[in-house]
Amino acid sequence: MITLEHAYVATGLMFAAFSILSLRDPLNPTRFRSALFWGLIALSMLFGSWLGGFGNGLLVIALVVIGATGKLGVGKPATTTSDQRQASAARWRNALFVPALLVPLVAVGGTLLAKHTLAGAWLISPVQTTLISLGLGCVIALVAAMAWFRPPVMAPVQEGRRLMDSIGWAALLPQMLASLGAVFLAADVGEVVGDLIARVIPMTSAFMAVFAYCAGMALFTVIMGNAFAAFPVMTAAIGLPIVVHQFGGDPAIVCAIGMLAGFCGTLMTPMAANFNVVPANLLELPDRNSPLNGVIRAQIPTAAIMLLANMLLMYFLAFRF
Structure with missing residues (x-):
């Protein structure tokens, strides 16, 4: 059965890849800081259930300190060139949106299947079904895009790192603010x-x-x-x-x-x-x-x-x- 823990593991592995690639990128002006930042997020995703409230709190403080020391640099990932992307866009046109549309389709479909069918209930945990289905949709969309468009194997990870480098510490704002809302509610x-x-x-x-x-x-x-x-x-x-x-x-x-x-x-x-x-x-x-x-x-x-x-x-x- 797929649970929310599996979604956390998949996300943690993604951030771990960002951390390793950032560390190995000599063109990133803050590669050590970036690698530590993404690595701590990976640590929280992969082992947060075992770290407990105090351990996760220390991770959050460390992330805030790193973010406050300065901007995270933008690396130069080895991915597809601009000419390759333009050629792919000209070839596939609107079909490029199909993998992106798979994400909400699987998210909604998985939620309905889990709630209304025995097979879906056996496959997807009834706890946080929508989030699990959303993560499953992202994985299926990635596999479909790789099989259909056949980009370089590391292109998804490198492009993901490029996007996260551009966003920087702001990527954590939704989680931080959602936690703040829970604190306000408790108070x-x-x-x-x-x-x-x-x-x-x-x-x-x-x-x-x-x-x-x-x-x-x-x-x-x-x-x-x-x-x-x-x-x-x-x-x-x-x-x-x-x-x-x-x-x-x-x-x-x-x-x-x-x-x-x-x-x-x-x-x-x-x-x-x-x-x-x-x-x-x-x-x-x-x-x-x-x-x-x-x-x-x-x-x-x-x-x-x-x-x-x-x-x-x-x-x-x-x-x-």
């Missing part, structure tokens, strides 16, 4: 936030409660930089006690759309560095050091429209009027 920050929002927005109707929840998710995500950090706080403050319990909203619909509302905030904040700051740097935009760089400004109108759409969807779908 009852949600109750405090709920009281503050209730003083500003009178939640006397289902629509006002939906508005407060979705707007709060987006705003808290702008502050925190990640919807996973905002979700436990805002759901404990407004989503469950008011939208679900007080007005009778469907919890599955409320939580799903609430998370989407938070993602709207992700599009509007420089705190989501891995989404909005890294692309601006990769594109070398002239205003990449501005809090509202070109990437964020281009996304704000779409984010505002989608936030309104999520409010309406939650209001009309979550309640049985």
Whole structure:
């Protein structure tokens, strides 16, 4: 049976490969620091279950110290050339997207199979089924791409290292901020936030409660930089006690759309560095050091429209009027 532990092992092996390749890359100006950074992540993925809370805490502190000492350098991986990539793009055209589309298809299909068929339940663990299916989809997509396009054997690992070098320490922001959200939840920050929002927005109707929840998710995500950090706080403050319990909203619909509302905030904040700051740097935009760089400004109108759409969807779908 495939469990979440297998997904951690696969991810750990990937980061271990990044670490080894970084160490062996003389063109990387910070190869020792990069190798140590990716190596510690690999260590946490491979042996985190045995290290315990204290050991993993030390790893996190070490990663923060390394990230604070300076940027991770970008190596020069030995991979396909620009001419080879252009030739491959001209040959395969839109078929290049097929492996990428396999990832969500396997993720959704694996989740449904595990929950509704005996064979799926035997193959995939019922705990964290969606995450396991997502990891399985990535592996299947990689195998399909290698068999179909036949790139150099090390191309996926080298290209992955190049991408991670470009993102740097920001690759860890989603996990860090999600953990911070769990800490806030344990500290009852949600109750405090709920009281503050209730003083500003009178939640006397289902629509006002939906508005407060979705707007709060987006705003808290702008502050925190990640919807996973905002979700436990805002759901404990407004989503469950008011939208679900007080007005009778469907919890599955409320939580799903609430998370989407938070993602709207992700599009509007420089705190989501891995989404909005890294692309601006990769594109070398002239205003990449501005809090509202070109990437964020281009996304704000779409984010505002989608936030309104999520409010309406939650209001009309979550309640049985």
